Amino acid sequence: MNVGIRWLKAHAAEFNGTTAVGAFGNSSGGHQVVLSALRPRHAAYSVLALPNHPEVDASLAYVIAAWPVICPLYRFHFAKEFNREEHIKAHIDYWGTEEAMAEGSPQTIIEKEERVDLPPILMMLKANDKNHPLEMQERFIASYRKRGGAIEAQTFDGLPEHRMVPSPSQPETMRAMETITAFIRRQS
Numbered sequence: 590m591n592v593g594i595r596w597l598k599a600h601a602a603e604f605n606g607t608t609a610v611g612a613f614g615n616s617s618g619g620h621q622v623v624l625s626a627l628r629p630r631h632a633a634y635s636v637l638a639l640p641n642h643p644e645v646d647a648s649l650a651y652v653i654a655a656w657p658v659i660c661p662l663y664r665f666h667f668a669k670e671f672n673r674e675e676h677i678k679a680h681i682d683y684w685g686t687e688e689a690m691a692e693g694s695p696q697t698i699i700e701k702e703e704r705v706d707l708p709p710i711l712m713m714l715k716a717n718d719k720n721h722p723l724e725m726q727e728r729f730i731a732s733y734r735k736r737g738g739a740i741e742a743q744t745f746d747g748l749p750e751h752r753m754v755p756s757p758s759q760p761e762t763m764r765a766m767e768t769i770t771a772f773i774r775r776q777s
Contacts, residue, residue, distance in 0.1 A: 590626045593639040594647040599635045599639060609650040611773060615713075616721070619657025623695045625706040626652045648706055651776040653769055655713040656721045657728040660696035662687055667722050676720070697727075707738035711772040713765065716746040743768050 590612075598608045614622035628634055629647040639645060643733065662685060668676035684690045687754050691697045698705060714726055726742070733740045747761045755766045 591629070591631075591647040592639060594625065594629070594649065595635075595639045595642065595645045598644040598647075599645045601743075606640055607677070607770055608640075608645075609653040611653065612649050613653040613655070613769070613775065614657065616656035620659060620661065621697065622652050623654050623657060623659060624693060624698070624709065625649070625710050626710075627682045627695055627698050629706055630680040642683035643724055649708045651709045651711070651773070653711045653713065653772065655765075656715050656718055657695075657712070657726075658721060659727050662690040663696065663725045663728075665690055666723070667725070694727050696732065697734055697745075699729065699738075700727065705736070707736060710738065710740040711769065711777060712740055712742045713768070714742060714744045715748055716744050 591760060594612070595715055595774055597606075598610055601610070612622040612711050614620070625634065625647060626649045629649065634672040635647065644708065664676065665684075665687065667673075680690065688705065711732060712726065713725070714723065717720070730742050745761050745765055747759070748765065749759075749762070755762050757763060
């Protein structure tokens with residue numbers, strides 16, 4: 590993701606864009622965009638060189654994280670508590686260890702004293718979400734604000750499980766799109 594953000598910023602003019610890049614991700618993608626936003630210059634994330642543009646970093650102007658796995662370690666323990674074998678296996682397959690889950694956790698990172706970037710975040714949550722516990726989300730929101738970051742949280746009821754296709758017949762998807770659009774406009 591880091592090299593992709595840097596590439597887009599380096600080539601923004603070719604697409605009539607600006608170097609003010611934002612990112613959207615949901616679930617695991619929400620985790621990734623927040624992680625990248627916190628550490629845009631982290632050596633492990635920026636190991637891939639961007640030829641002819643070493644000066645470009647992966648900082649983001651804003652982030653939209655929809656029902657993110659904001660703390661993989663918390664979610665792993667939550668999955669174990671409720672015998673959610675699919676999530677337990679997915680966490681082990683991807684992360685390998687609990688130590689790795691903690692290292693790659695935006696929650697863990699924001700609680701450390703290390704220097705992090707704090708771009709504005711729109712956190713979109715689902716009411717009664719069985720896959721992304723509200724307590725996990727609320728803890729991150731509080732920690733981000735404590736560090737001085739601007740974070741907005743909006744809860745939606747009745748969004749589809751994975752894909753969100755705007756449709757006038759689904760008022761919450763339309764409200765979600767309007768919320769995203771308004772947030773992006775406020776960042777300009």
